[in-house]
Amino acid sequence: MAWKINKITIENFKYFLTPFEINTDGKHVLMYGENGSGKSSIYWAAYTLFQSCMKEPQDAGKYFDKNHPDSLCNLYDTTNRRSGIEIEFIDDNNIKKSYTDGSWAFNTRDDGFVKLSTFASDFMNYKFLSAIFDFKNSMRVNLFKIFEDEIFPFLSLNDQVYDIRTGEPIGKSGVEDWWRYIKTCYETPGLLTRRSEGGVFVHDDKYYTYQNLISDFNNKLQVLLADIADDANNKLRDAKMPVKISLKLERAAFDKKVEGSLRSYDTKFYAPEIILTAKLLDSQGNVVANKEINHPRSFFNEAKLTKMALAIRLAIFDRKYQGTDCAKVIFVDDLLISLDMSNRLLVVQELLNYTDRYQLFIFTHDRTFYDLISDSIAQRNTANEWCYYEMYAIDEQVSEGHIPEPWMKKKPNYLQQARSFFSDYQYHASANSLRKECEKQLLRLFPKNWTLCTKNDGTVSVMNLNALDQQLEKFYERFSTEKILTPNIDQYRRRILNPASHNDSKAKVFRSELILAIDEISQFEKISKLKMTDEGDISTREFLFEMNGAGRNVKIEFVPLEEWNQLVYAGHTYYEDIEIEIKDKVGFNPGADKLSVRKLWRDVCRYTGYAEDAFPAMEIVIKDKESDLALMDLPAE
Amino acid sequence: MANLQGTPKLITQMAVVCTEKQFEDMCKEDSSLLKKKYVYLSTTQERNELRGGVITGALPKNNVAIIPQDCSAGYLSFLLNSLPAQYMLFEGKFNSKNKTKITKKLVSSLTIYDVEQSSQDAYELADNIREIAFGQYNKDRENVSYHRLYYILADLCNMLALELYAHPMFEEKGIFILVSWKEAIKEASDKNDSSLIFDALTKSDKRLRNELMKAHMLINDITKYINSKTDGVENK
Numbered sequence: 085m086a087w088k089i090n091k092i093t094i095e096n097f098k099y100f101l102t103p104f105e106i107n108t109d110g111k112h113v114l115m116y117g118e119n120g121s122g123k124s125s126i127y128w129a130a131y132t133l134f135q136s137c138m139k140e141p142q143d144a145g146k147y148f149d150k151n152h153p154d155s156l157c158n159l160y161d162t163t164n165r166r167s168g169i170e171i172e173f174i175d176d177n178n179i180k181k182s183y184t185d186g187s188w189a190f191n192t193r194d195d196g197f198v199k200l201s202t203f204a205s206d207f208m209n210y211k212f213l214s215a216i217f218d219f220k221n222s223m224r225v226n227l228f229k230i231f232e233d234e235i236f237p238f239l240s241l242n243d244q245v246y247d248i249r250t251g252e253p254i255g256k257s258g259v260e261d262w263w264r265y266i267k268t269c270y271e272t273p274g275l276l277t278r279r280s281e282g283g284v285f286v287h288d289d290k291y292y293t294y295q296n297l298i299s300d301f302n303n304k305l306q307v308l309l310a311d312i313a314d315d316a317n318n319k320l321r322d323a324k325m326p327v328k329i330s331l332k333l334e335r336a337a338f339d340k341k342v343e344g345s346l347r348s349y350d351t352k353f354y355a356p357e358i359i360l361t362a363k364l365l366d367s368q369g370n371v372v373a374n375k376e377i378n379h380p381r382s383f384f385n386e387a388k389l390t391k392m393a394l395a396i397r398l399a400i401f402d403r404k405y406q407g408t409d410c411a412k413v414i415f416v417d418d419l420l421i422s423l424d425m426s427n428r429l430l431v432v433q434e435l436l437n438y439t440d441r442y443q444l445f446i447f448t449h450d451r452t453f454y455d456l457i458s459d460s461i462a463q464r465n466t467a468n469e470w471c472y473y474e475m476y477a478i479d480e481q482v483s484e485g486h487i488p489e490p491w492m493k494k495k496p497n498y499l500q501q502a503r504s505f506f507s508d509y510q511y512h513a514s515a516n517s518l519r520k521e522c523e524k525q526l527l528r529l530f531p532k533n534w535t536l537c538t539k540n541d542g543t544v545s546v547m548n549l550n551a552l553d554q555q556l557e558k559f560y561e562r563f564s565t566e567k568i569l570t571p572n573i574d575q576y577r578r579r580i581l582n583p584a585s586h587n588d589s590k591a592k593v594f595r596s597e598l599i600l601a602i603d604e605i606s607q608f609e610k611i612s613k614l615k616m617t618d619e620g621d622i623s624t625r626e627f628l629f630e631m632n633g634a635g636r637n638v639k640i641e642f643v644p645l646e647e648w649n650q651l652v653y654a655g656h657t658y659y660e661d662i663e664i665e666i667k668d669k670v671g672f673n674p675g676a677d678k679l680s681v682r683k684l685w686r687d688v689c690r691y692t693g694y695a696e697d698a699f700p701a702m703e704i705v706i707k708d709k710e711s712d713l714a715l716m717d718l719p720a721e
Numbered sequence: 722m723a724n725l726q727g728t729p730k731l732i733t734q735m736a737v738v739c740t741e742k743q744f745e746d747m748c749k750e751d752s753s754l755l756k757k758k759y760v761y762l763s764t765t766q767e768r769n770e771l772r773g774g775v776i777t778g779a780l781p782k783n784n785v786a787i788i789p790q791d792c793s794a795g796y797l798s799f800l801l802n803s804l805p806a807q808y809m810l811f812e813g814k815f816n817s818k819n820k821t822k823i824t825k826k827l828v829s830s831l832t833i834y835d836v837e838q839s840s841q842d843a844y845e846l847a848d849n850i851r852e853i854a855f856g857q858y859n860k861d862r863e864n865v866s867y868h869r870l871y872y873i874l875a876d877l878c879n880m881l882a883l884e885l886y887a888h889p890m891f892e893e894k895g896i897f898i899l900v901s902w903k904e905a906i907k908e909a910s911d912k913n914d915s916s917l918i919f920d921a922l923t924k925s926d927k928r929l930r931n932e933l934m935k936a937h938m939l940i941n942d943i944t945k946y947i948n949s950k951t952d953g954v955e956n957k
Contacts, residue, residue, distance in 0.1 A: 196894060196939055203938050242876055242937045244944065251816035255941030293817040296768070307872045310865045311923075402925045405934045409895065 087201070087411040088443045089130075090174035095186070096167035097132075097148070098125035101158040104490060108471050110174050112444040114461070116454040117475035122490040123447040127417040129169045130445070131207050132156070135237065136185040137198040138258065148187040173197075173411050200410035205442075206238060206401050209417045213431075216360070216393040221382035225360040227331070235400055236260040241304040248275070248293040259308070262301050269294055270338065270353045284351055285339055294338065302335040302356065308403070309333055309358060315399035316392075325391050326365040327384075330376070331358055362392070390427045394434060406441070414438060416446045420453065432457050436464065462528055465612045467497060498524060499609060502602055511594055518598070518605055519549055519581040522573065525608035526552040530559060531646070553577050563651045563658035564682070569607060576601040610653060614720035617648040626667065626709040629684070631700070634693030641668040641709065645678065650720055659703050659715060681706070727836035727885070731829070736760075736797060737788040738829045744786040748779075755779065758794040760787040762801055764823045766810055771855045773801050785828055791835065795845030800833050802848060803882030834885045843903050847878050850918070873922050877902065877929075880936050883943065890946035896936045901929040 088110040095103040099122035106113070106126060117123030136144040147156040148167035157167045168186015183192045192198045215230040236259040244253035245265045254265070269275050276294060277286040285291055309331040317328050334357040342348040362380050364372040377383045380392065406412070416435065420428040435444065436457075448454050461467050472495035496504060498521035505514035527535050527546065534555055537547050553574055560568050580597050617625055622644060629640045645663040652658075661682040666674055672691055674684055682702065689699040703716035711718075732738065739747065748754050756777060761784040763772035773784075775794045780786045789797055800806050809831055811821045836844075851874040858864070858871040877898075884891045884898045891898070905921035921929040936943065 194941065196942075199938055200935065203934070240934065240937050242933075244940055246816045248817075251814055253940075253944050255944050257937050257940050289814075289817045292819065296816055296819070303868070303872070306865060307869045310869045404925075405931060405938060406925050407931045407935055 086408040087173050087175050087197075089171055089411060089413055089445075090180060091170075091172040092126060092130060093170040093172075094126065094129045095169075096158050096161050096165045097129055097169055097186075098122075098156050098158065099490060100125060100129075101160050101165070104492075106473070106492070108443075110443070112439060112470045113446065113473065114454065114457055114470055115445070115447045115473040115475060116451060116495070117447060117449055117473075118477065119449050121475040121477040123449070123475050124417055127207065127209070127415050127445075127447060128156075130171065130413075130415055133169045133171050133183060133185040133192060134198065134202040134205060134207075136190070137192040137195055137202055138256070138261075139193070141190060141193065144185060144190060144193065145187070148185075173201075197410055200405060200407065201412070203238065203240060204405040204407070204410050205413040205415075206404065207415045207417075208397065208401075208419050209234075210419055212397050213390065213393045213419060216380075216389055216396075219379075219381050221379055223381075224357075224378060225380060227358045227360055228356055231358055232260075232263065236263060239308065239400070239403055241301070241308065243300065243304060246293070246297065248290050248297060251289075251293050259305065262297075262304075266298060266301055266336065269297075284349060291339075298336050298338055302333065305356070306333045306335075311403060312396065312399045315402055316395040319395040319398060320391065321369065323391055323395070325388065325395075326367070326369075327388070327392065328363045328365055328371065329392055329396065330361050330363070331396075332361065333358060360396075387427055387430075390430065394431055398434065412442045414442045414444050416444065418448055418450075425452070425456070428453060429456060429460070432460055436460055439466065439469065462524065465528075465614075468609075472497070497521070499602075499606055502605075506598060506602065511598055514598060514602075515580050515582075515594075518601055519577075522577070522581065522605050522608070523549045523552065525605070525611075526556070529608070529611065529613055529651075530555065534559075549577055549581065562661050564661065565651070565653075565658050566656075569611065569653060570604050572600070572604055576604070607653075612652040614650050614652060615647060616650055616715065616718050616720045617644055619647060621648075622646065623665065627664075627715075628707045628709045629688065629705060630707075631688050631692045631705055634691075636671055636692050638672040638688050638692060639668075639670040640666060640672065640674070640684070640688070642666050642681070642684070644681075657703075657716070727834040727840070729832050730835050732787070732797075732831045732833050733829050735789070735791045735833065735835060737790060738825050739786050739788070740825050741780055741782065741784065741786075743825075744780045744788075747788075754788070757788070759789065760794050760797045760801060761785070762787060762823055762828060766807070766821050766823055768807075768811070768815065768819045771802050771852060774798055774852060785823055785825055787828065793838075793841050793845055795848055796836075796841035797833075799844040799848035799878060800882060800885075801828075801831075802851070802878065804879040805882050805886045806831060806833075836885070839903075840899060843899065843906060844878075844881060846906060847874070847881055847902065850874050851878050870919075876933065877922060880933055883936070883947075887943050887946050890943050891936070894935070894939050894942060896932055896939070898929070898932050898936060901932045905929050 089108055090110055091108065092106045093103060094100045094105075099120075104122070115123055115126075132147060146152040146154045149155055150157045150161065150164065150167070161167075166186065166188045168184055168188060170182060170184045170186070172180055172182045174180050181197070183195070183198055184190065185192055212230055212234050215227065216225065219225050239259045240257045241259050241262050242257060244255060244257050245262050246253045248269055256262075256265075276290060277288055278284065279286060313329055313331045320327055320329070335354075336356040337354040339349045339351055340354070342350050360380065361376040361378050362383075363376060366372050380389060384392070401414075414435070420431055435446070438444065446457060448457075458467075458472070461470055473492055474495045475490055475492045477490060498517045501517035502514045502521060505511070505517060526549070530552065535547055535552065536544050537551060538544050556570070556573055557568065576597070580594060580601055625643060627642055627644070629638075629642065631638045642664040645665055648662050649660045650657050651660075661680050663678060664681045664684065666677050666679075666684075672688055674687060685702045685706070686699070690696075694700065701716075704714050706715045707713060708715075708718055737747075758775050758777055761773055761776055761780055764783045764785060766772050775798050787797055787801070801810075808815045810823060810827060811818060812827075814821070851871070854867070854871040854874045858867040861867055880898050881902060884896070901921075905918055905927075908921070909915055909917040921927045922933075923930060925931075
């Protein structure tokens with residue numbers, strides 16, 4: 085990810101009247117914003133600037149001209165304030181470049197960097213995913229309109245549109261450019277020659293060039309759609325969804341021959357259609373019945389439709405330019421408002437998979453969804469790669485000059501909150517935040533089944549800090565860390581992480597303890613928990629443990645019965661002790677088929693004659709059977 | 722980084738262009754000519770169709786023969802089937818005509834690039850694969866997969882040729898089609914896996930695929946450059 089957005093500045097554009105800045109420091113952005121707080125204006129500001137590189141100055145400039153019918157200037161501007169958008173990009177070497185699309189400057193036009201960034205980036209909102217649900221059961225799913233609005237502006241047809249008067253390329257190759265030009269040719273009076281007003285078209289050079297243009301558009305679009313469908317089907321297969329989708333192009337046409345006639349043409353223009361159909365697959369990936377499902381809406385439930393729509397959307401995204409000489413950004417604005425929470429989680433996980441190659445800006449007005457994403461980010465140990473913002477609207481009744489204005493704050497995590505409250509002498513609040521941070525970190529680190537408890541009424545809930553803390557020592561033992569990395573948590577929990585038990589008279593003791601507690605609890609953030617195996621490997625993935633010594637040759641094959649993780653802290657890696665099941669054994673009898681991997685390792689080391697202080701490391705002698713990689717060399721994420 | 726080394730020349734400086742009759746006469750004088758590879762080019766060219774290729778033996782009717790002297794027949798075929806040459810053969814009316822007549826005179830006026838042998842081999846390979854894909858597509862034009870495959874390979878050939886004709890602009894914009902095509906060939910050859918060629922053209926993380934995309938995105942600059950040069954050839 086070479087180039088990233090470092091700062092966006094917006095002035096007198098949509099919701100923002102006075103200059104508004106959002107700084108990212110090159111990080112991903114997760115933003116909660118209540119309705120009407122301006123977050124969508126940020127989305128559209130970025131969209132407008134990216135798109136401007138392909139526009140003529142008058143087209144790009146109209147949004148910043150207060151008197152233009154398409155103006156996007158703030159409605160409260162009474163002083164002819166300048167209007168525009170500025171985006172600053174930064175690369176890995178801290179080199180910056182800035183682009184402006186506004187009434188005072190316009191430097192994106194035909195700029196190679198912005199052009200590549202535009203074709204490498206994407207803007208996703210709810211419209212595409214919900215479009216697939218927008219058809220009545222009896223209707224064919226024609227996606228052309230949604231492609232026209234949401235997809236065509238960002239895809240290329242890999243060939244240039246040409247002028248029908250000269251046949252010469254006009255230097256544009258975007259799908260939108262092709263489609264817009266084709267429509268314009270038909271709609272512009274006099275461009276195609278007619279025998280009389282409203283009469284038949286003359287079959288001259290322009291006519292044939294226009295027919296070639298439409299034919300080329302159809303051919304190229306058909307190839308593009310086949311590409312997208314292929315890629316979407318790969319994604320559906322990876323998601324183990326037994327469906328094969330198809331995007332069939334019903335071709336654009338002009339002046340068709342009248343049926344039954346030899347020389348009459350109908351003079352009409354026919355817009356293309358993109359028809360989505362599906363077929364069911366068996367477990368081998370073969371089509372079950374060769375009957376197409378023409379109305380997916382009536383056949384599949386919402387979760388499956390979501391998966392299909394998402395596969396198509398991400399397949400479209402994967403058609404994009406992926407070089408490293410530009411900024412690659414994904415803006416997501418309330419993408420999932422039509423979906424239930426489980427389907428949203430599905431989409432979020434998919435999106436977060438792109439964070440290593442793209443800079444993400446995720447905007448939402450849904451607090452629960454915001455928390456869901458935030459948790460997913462924490463689960464991936466990548467919270468420090470994100471900026472968290474909250475946006476609110478200051479109501480015009482109380483704002484200065486009675487003009488609605490945005491109010492944005494960087495949302496600190498619990499640890500930052502604790503530090504911030506501490507600096508502000510708010511010790512009780514600091515301790516409360518620290519308690520939340522501690523809970524959050526233990527929930528991140530512990531196996532899931534250690535974090536849930538069943539209540540008397542049979543319901544399951546997440547444990548509180550008291551219950552979690554009881555297991556901390558056991559957790560470190562499980563990874564055989566040389567020492568307890570956070571030895572005083574229990575003490576802090578009892579004395580200060582319950583600030584309600586304190587009063588102001590003890591504030592001095594509380595303050596000094598709080599300093600120590602913040603320091604120790606902040607260590608959790610530095611512990612990375614990485615997976616060596618995942619859920620699908622349980623009971624299936626085979627590992628091999630071979631040791632020779634004292635004239636004994638031992639070879640044992642086993643499978644894990646739990647997920648297998650490693651902890652990385654201060655440059656050291658610690659491997660988890662998990663329950664395993666023996667599948668094959670030669671030269672040694674472990675005494676049980678199911679046992680802990682560390683017990684097995686110790687027993688075999690002793691059996692093969694190694695001294696207690698000279699056991700070969702577990703991560704060296706245990707290997708993944710298929711790849712022959714030692715545990716320490718296995719990719720972990 | 723210069724990724725192309727070559728000089729523009731008239732095709733007649735690198736090959737002999739002849740009519741059916743002339744070819745027949747030449748073969749009568751030197752029968753070994755019938756065993757050598759040369760390029761045939763149909764006298765009726767149709768838009769977006771391949772109407773020429775490498776053959777040995779007698780020249781089929783209604784074709785012009787181009788006999789290579791200082792280059793390979795495959796390289797000539799690659800050039801003649803690609804977009805820049807097609808534009809020239811259609812005399813600037815590529816998009817407004819569906820057919821055009823080819824004459825010896827017209828072919829003789831083409832300018833081509835004299836490039837090193839390893840590059841000629843790479844161009845020839847691209848043309849060969851395109852021709853195979855065209856054969857499949859031609860048998861079943863309704864098959865979208867065949868269409869797609871041919872389209873992708875035709876695009877590769879067109880961009881490789883365009884890079885020859887506008888290489889200063891490609892270099893200025895940091896676009897290296899031939900270099901990445903050679904890389905893809907080498908990888909496929911080293912791993913003895915021809916499917917890697919198709920991967921290089923289609924997989925989103927592959928350099929060749931992204932270089933082609935970049936060229937398309939910056940096509941406006943490339944077109945302007947070509948238009949600023951006489952016949953698309955840099956004045957040296």
